[in-house]
Amino acid sequence: MLYTILLQAQQVVNDLAGGTIVMTGKKAEMSLSVFDLAIKGGWIMIPIALSSVIAVYIFVERYLVISKASENDKNFMNNIREYIHGGKIDSAIALCRNNETPIARMIEKGLSRLGRPLNDINTAIENVGNLEVSKLEKGVTALATIAGAAPMLGFLGTVTGMVRAFYNMAAAGNNIDIQLLSSGIYEAMVTTVGGLIVGILAYILYNMLVSRIEKVVFLLEARALEFMDLLHEPVR
Secondary structure, three states, rough: HHHHHHHHHHHHHHHHHOOOOOOOOOOOOOOOOOHHHHHHHOOOOOHHHHHHHHHHHHHHHHHHHHHOOOOOOOOOHHHHHHHHOOOOOOHHHHHHHHHOHHHHHHHHHHHOOEEOHHHHHHHHHHHHHHHHHHHOOOHHHHHHHHHHHHHHHHHHHHHHHHHHHHHHHHHOOOEEEEOHHHHHHHHHHHHHHHHHOOOOOOHHHHHHHHHHHHHHHHHEEEEEHHHHHOOOOHOO
């Protein structure tokens, strides 16, 4: 008996070496689009998709606002200096009102306080600067929230997907079919991937906005110091 088995095994090896055994069968190819994968993820993909849309909207809207706020006219402070030294305060205020930038609004507040103690002028400028920065930061915290919440939604989908898979296994009894488990496994994996993608994207966009806001803050501080130094300059 053992000798017969060894002969059969030797014959199989010889057939494989000689190429007489050919594996037949059609290779099933499956292709899924991004939309199909999202559908497989279940209802959890709806808040994840909405989060991605909101994140992109906040980034684009804030990016445009911050870019406009960071515009720096090099001749602006020179013109302000000439108007102040020439006693043309009204012209300086009009110049500020024609420039729709945080720097112009901050300098305008300082010009409106001329004649008061320098500490009062400095405080007024700082208050306007803080107000302008808070306007720029509007909505940025929501982007940070999405960066943290999207992966958690993905993990929630993972848990619900695995619960569904195990429930289907228990309900099937001894008749377990891989297709029966596929919906739960798809939900578990797809939601995790979707949540991580949205979270990483929102985190990158958030840091990009924070970096640009910091540049605007630095620019505001520099112009505020330049304006206060201007008030200390002797009139020519």
